[in-house]
Amino acid sequence: MKEGYELIYKRPKTLLDKRMHYCPGCFHSTMHKLLMEVVEELDIQDRTVGICPVGCSVFAYDYMDVDMQEAAHGRAAAVATGIKRMLPDRIVFSYQGDGDLAAIGTAETLHACNRGENFTFIFINNGIYGMTGGQMAPTTLENQKTSTSPYGRNSATAGMPMKMAEIVATFEKVYYVERVSCNTPANTRKARKAIKKSFEYQMQSRGTSFIEVASNCPSGWKCTPIESLDWIKDQVLPYYPLGVLKDLGKEEVK
Amino acid sequence: MPFKGYVEISVEGCKGCGLCVIHCPTECLALNMSDTNSYSLHYAYLKEPDKCIACQNCSIICPDAAITVYKKIA
Secondary structure (H helix, E strand, C coil): CCCCEEEEECCCCCECCCCCCCCCCCHHHHHHHHHHHHHHHHCCHHHEEEEECCCHHHHHHHCECCEEEECCCCCHHHHHHHHHHHCCCCEEEEEEEHHHHHHHCHHHHHHHHHHCCCCEEEEEECCCECCCCCECCCCCCCCCCECCECCCCCHHHHCCCCCHHHHHHCCCCEEEEEEEECCCHHHHHHHHHHHHHHHHHHHCCCCEEEEEEECCCCCCCCCCHHHHHHHHHHHHHHHCCCEEEEEHHHHHHC | CCCCEEEEECCCCCCCCCHHHHHCCCCCEEECCCCCCCCCCCCEEECCHHHCCCCCHHHHHCCCCCEEEEEECC
16 A cells, blocks of 8 residues: 555455456346445344355355345245244345346246335346346346347337336335446446345334346357446446336435 | 545456456556566556556456555645
């Protein structure tokens, strides 16, 4: 450290000092970092439990220094329900991708939201099955080229991309829904605030909180990390607009 | 008057995605195109230390938490 300077930001201690296996520029690693920053800030490391999905973030337990549990593909919401009901004083979050939460695990997700289970969903929506080679997912944009839709997603046969945040916001017991992104420093700061808010709501036993992250996949989208940010800005955000979709806590204040 | 600062970027932790470089408001970061780390990736470094204003844009956007930010004590 240089003389006459003070430290204002360093890697959170709750994020293990290990090289993550994610591709350069992937928002999975950004979200790991933000989650662990919030855990460190709220000082809840010893009572946080994370649920790992199947997908790129299947090894998330290798990087986050909190209790983690691996779930079967798509069943993170069911596992999180069990953990939260048995250990209600723990802060539970399920960390899932779009192939996990919006495809194979839609039923678990929707029913957990319908029951208003008191945990946080972190939903990483990159519009593609990243780990298996960039196949089309339910959240793939219309006309987006993937390895299983080489001419672009045809909405006549494959339907329209699923807006999970909008869907779960319709459930009465869901307390807080926000869509965030990490494509700019400002949006990343908002994402961090959203995670913090959802954990605080969870500590007050308010109900389900759902954070969707409009994420990127440079390898699956066949572009550089910087080009993937342009794609998010031009293509993803017009269809998946950012912002708070539901916040019952805010309405109480009014 | 903005703060004066400086950043330390972990050479082995950096994956060379370049997100910090494009989001630096004073353009003081760059990718080192003449050298690579042990993963054969061009890592980012503080090219012009005088321009750094300790805004933390690079550290918040860095996916791999490879950046440490310092602020000059006034």
